[in-house]
Amino acid sequence: MYHEPMHYLDWAATAPPYRDIIEAAVGVAADAYGNPSSAHRAGREARALLESSRERLAASIGAAPSNVVLTSGGSEADSIALLSTLVGKGERSVVISELEHPAVYEQARALEGLGVRVIRVRPERDGLVSPERVAEALRPDTAVVAVMAVSNETGAIQPVGRIVEAVRSAAGGRRPFVHCDAVQALGTIGFDARALGVDGAAFSAHKLGGPRGVGALFLGRPLRPLALGGGQESGVRPGTHNTAGAWAFAEAAARAASSLGPRMERARALERRLFDGLSAIPGTTPLPECRRAGDERYSPYIACLSFPGLAGETMARLLDEAGVAVSTGSACSSSKKERRSLDAMGVARELSFSSIRVSTGRDTAEADIDAFLEAAASAYSRFRV
Amino acid sequence: MDALYLIKIGEIRLKEGNRSEFEQRLKHDLKRRLSSIHSEVQHRDGRYYLTVAEEHAGLAEFVLSRTPGINGWARAVKARKDIDAVREAVLEAAAAIVARGASTFKVEARRSDKSFPLGSYEIASGLGADVLERFPSLRVDVRSPEATVYVEIREKAYVYTDGYPGVRGLPVGSGGRGLLLLSGGIDSPVAGYRMLSRGLALESLYFHAYPYTSREAWEKVRDLAATLAAYSGGMTLHTASFTDVQLRIKKDAPAEKTTLYLRACMMLAADMVARARGLNSIVSGESLGQVASQTAENMRFTGSFTDYAVFRPLVGTDKEDTIRTARAIGSYELSILPYEDCCVLFSPKHPILKANFESEREAFDALGLREAVAEAVATMETLELPFSPELPRAGAARR
Numbered sequence: 001m002y003h004e005p006m007h008y009l010d011w012a013a014t015a016p017p018y019r020d021i022i023e024a025a026v027g028v029a030a031d032a033y034g035n036p037s038s039a040h041r042a043g044r045e046a047r048a049l050l051e052s053s054r055e056r057l058a059a060s061i062g063a064a065p066s067n068v069v070l071t072s073g074g075s076e077a078d079s080i081a082l083l084s085t086l087v088g089k090g091e092r093s094v095v096i097s098e099l100e101h102p103a104v105y106e107q108a109r110a111l112e113g114l115g116v117r118v119i120r121v122r123p124e125r126d127g128l129v130s131p132e133r134v135a136e137a138l139r140p141d142t143a144v145v146a147v148m149a150v151s152n153e154t155g156a157i158q159p160v161g162r163i164v165e166a167v168r169s170a171a172g173g174r175r176p177f178v179h180c181d182a183v184q185a186l187g188t189i190g191f192d193a194r195a196l197g198v199d200g201a202a203f204s205a206h207k208l209g210g211p212r213g214v215g216a217l218f219l220g221r222p223l224r225p226l227a228l229g230g231g232q233e234s235g236v237r238p239g240t241h242n243t244a245g246a247w248a249f250a251e252a253a254a255r256a257a258s259s260l261g262p263r264m265e266r267a268r269a270l271e272r273r274l275f276d277g278l279s280a281i282p283g284t285t286p287l288p289e290c291r292r293a294g295d296e297r298y299s300p301y302i303a304c305l306s307f308p309g310l311a312g313e314t315m316a317r318l319l320d321e322a323g324v325a326v327s328t329g330s331a332c333s334s335s336k337k338e339r340r341s342l343d344a345m346g347v348a349r350e351l352s353f354s355s356i357r358v359s360t361g362r363d364t365a366e367a368d369i370d371a372f373l374e375a376a377a378s379a380y381s382r383f384r385v
Numbered sequence: 386m387d388a389l390y391l392i393k394i395g396e397i398r399l400k401e402g403n404r405s406e407f408e409q410r411l412k413h414d415l416k417r418r419l420s421s422i423h424s425e426v427q428h429r430d431g432r433y434y435l436t437v438a439e440e441h442a443g444l445a446e447f448v449l450s451r452t453p454g455i456n457g458w459a460r461a462v463k464a465r466k467d468i469d470a471v472r473e474a475v476l477e478a479a480a481a482i483v484a485r486g487a488s489t490f491k492v493e494a495r496r497s498d499k500s501f502p503l504g505s506y507e508i509a510s511g512l513g514a515d516v517l518e519r520f521p522s523l524r525v526d527v528r529s530p531e532a533t534v535y536v537e538i539r540e541k542a543y544v545y546t547d548g549y550p551g552v553r554g555l556p557v558g559s560g561g562r563g564l565l566l567l568s569g570g571i572d573s574p575v576a577g578y579r580m581l582s583r584g585l586a587l588e589s590l591y592f593h594a595y596p597y598t599s600r601e602a603w604e605k606v607r608d609l610a611a612t613l614a615a616y617s618g619g620m621t622l623h624t625a626s627f628t629d630v631q632l633r634i635k636k637d638a639p640a641e642k643t644t645l646y647l648r649a650c651m652m653l654a655a656d657m658v659a660r661a662r663g664l665n666s667i668v669s670g671e672s673l674g675q676v677a678s679q680t681a682e683n684m685r686f687t688g689s690f691t692d693y694a695v696f697r698p699l700v701g702t703d704k705e706d707t708i709r710t711a712r713a714i715g716s717y718e719l720s721i722l723p724y725e726d727c728c729v730l731f732s733p734k735h736p737i738l739k740a741n742f743e744s745e746r747e748a749f750d751a752l753g754l755r756e757a758v759a760e761a762v763a764t765m766e767t768l769e770l771p772f773s774p775e776l777p778r779a780g781a782a783r784r
Contacts, residue, residue, distance in 0.1 A: 311597070313599070314596050314597055317596050317599055317600075318596050321596070379596075383596060383597070385632065385635050385636075385731070
């Protein structure tokens with residue numbers, strides 16, 4: 001397959017994998033083929049590799065190896081935490097933010113259908129969830145609280161540590177499970193589970209250059225899982241281990257973690273370039289409108305930009321034609337007209353409907369930003385209605 | 386072994402004046418759809434018989450179920466004209482009925498060949514008794530049997546059981562050739578199907594507004610046209626770019642009138658295409674009151690941009706009935722794919738409901754859109770979609 005050179009600005013949807021890691025993982029899969037649950041030598045060797053991978057991954061997320069559950073991805077990690085509310089007797093409620101990724105949001109909606117009360121906390125206009133509002137939403141029967149680390153639509157970095165504190169002090173003696181979807185944080189702004197004090201956190205390998213189909217759940221305290229099986233991963237995530245996937249995930253996470261600082265500097269510079277360029281296109285605005293380059297409340301890797309009068313979908317199409325890949329909101333919901341999290345922030349429909357998401361990553365160059373700005377300016381002037 | 390089908394025709398028989406023309410057309414339609422294989426179509430006493438090699442039975446049945454003018458069809462067995470051979474065929478047919486789980490049956494016999502020694506009644510009752518003897522689990526029910534075995538004594542003996550329904554109506558083209566305004570929605574393919582089944586051959590016209598509408602939206606329309614091609618024996622799809630027309634309307638017209646004027650431009654374009662292609666009518670999927678733009682007043686307004694007959698077969702049809710037909714013809718799953726065929730930025734929140742004919746005609750003419758419409762028609766692209774038994778599927782090779 002031959003492709004024209006592309007300016008890939010959709011890293012929040014998925015990151016191009018580290019080719020050497022993916023290739024090496026094939027060898028790992030072929031060599032360490034034993035089932036890590038088997039007692040023979042092949043099994044023991046695979047187990048050793050699995051556990052060393054777990055140790056490396058644990059180090060990347062600020063956890064002890066025994067707190068890391070390997071999963072099939074971020075969505076499954078979210079599901080395990082949320083579905084645990086169905087285990088046990090009595091009424092249960094779940095508190096989530098309106099910004100949550102569908103892995104949490106839709107799961108909560110399904111729980112609602114099963115009789116679990118779901119309380120949704122709206123973010124403020126700046127796209128941040130207030131710890132006080134979360135604390136106010138708690139009920140005596142609240143079993144799980146879920147607030148994501150970084151909004152996949154706006155890049156807003158949620159005050160997870162303060163939310164944990166607020167929940168702890170408001171809940172008194174009770175201790176609701178505080179879960180954090182950290183899929184957009186790991187490998188970009190970084191995530192330290194222990195420092196933040198969360199009970200659970202979800203991670204995905206493919207967002208930081210690892211393979212698809214691998215993720216992890218941090219578990220700071222035991223959780224009773226809904227789905228049971230062969231007892232793997234302390235019974236929390238049954239199923240034969242993906243040894244090669246775990247190895248590749250740990251490798252990619254370690255590589256990302258080793259250069260977070262320098263990368264962050266570059267990402268900030270690219271963000272500034274992007275916002276400066278955007279301000280030269282009359283009528284456009286970032287979302288939330290108060291966001292400026294360098295604002296530490298937002299991940300510099302993700303920006304939501306609005307071109308009023310041109311549907312985000314149309315803009316994404318025109319940019320694609322010009323060799324620039326962006327998305328309209330979450331890639332999973334890009335075909336829907338609604339922009340749930342932007343609606344929740346109180347963004348006017350005219351702006352949210354006309355928004356696209358630009359997200360950068362380790363290989364993004366200034367030329368990519370420039371190509372985007374040029375193509376966007378041209379498309380906007382030609383097709384704005 | 387060959388597969389033999391008996392084809393029942395309905396309405397064609399009523400058209401005494403030009404009956405042979407209708408019959409020739411139907412025969413031609415069948416042969417053309419089956420042109421990739423060897424087939425024989427025979428026509429005797431108001432019945433058609435289709436013979437194909439057994440391995441092509443699937444294609445034959447696909448065609449028989451989708452060719453307008455056919456009321457119904459059944460897989461038949463041809464037997465020698467002696468009662469023992471007929472009995473053998475009837476018992477075989479009865480075995481199939483039992484396998485299907487039916488518990489009541491009857492034998493219905495017709496004898497066109499009066500030289501056959503037994504009368505219709507004798508044939509039916511004698512063979513019925515034979516069936517009962519062989520299959521004691523069956524009972525006879527002459528009023529409402531669960532299954533019927535038909536025996537026809539003609540130049541040969543034919544035995545068949547309950548058949549399958551056809552599209553009915555008239556052979557495609559017997560009503561001339563019209564232009565279908567095809568969008569990506571649920572209604573227009575159904576409107577096209579309805580007119581096809583009334584014998585109107587069709588070409589389709591789609592208005593594309595790239596980049597406001599996507600390539601996927603166009604592909605969906607192409608797949609819908611291909612779905613109709615299975616009924617019409619092929620389909621011509623014209624795609625006119627309406628981007629400039631839409632932008633002009635958006636720029637110059639009051640917001641509440643944009644939909645009305647856009648539809649007027651579409652009718653104007655359809656008129657031009659019909660004229661250029663020598664067609665005789667325009668077909669639209671409008672249904673009275675379904676959306677704001679589909680009122681009697683607005684239809685009068687848009688209809689005034691052509692002097693061709695405008696067929697709106699769904700105008701008095703309930704949406705649920707339309708959806709049922711869409712499911713039956715296989716267009717529904719395609720139509721509900723989420724690709725917009727009209728960008729919401731061009732859709733007013735409160736469109737005008739009852740156009741004042743005279744003043745709107747004047748206001749529309751003042752916008753001077755005819756040239757832009759003519760340009761869209763002059764540059765339109767035409768795609769010929771051949772008849773194919775491979776229907777497009779929603780979700781195949783997408784995303």
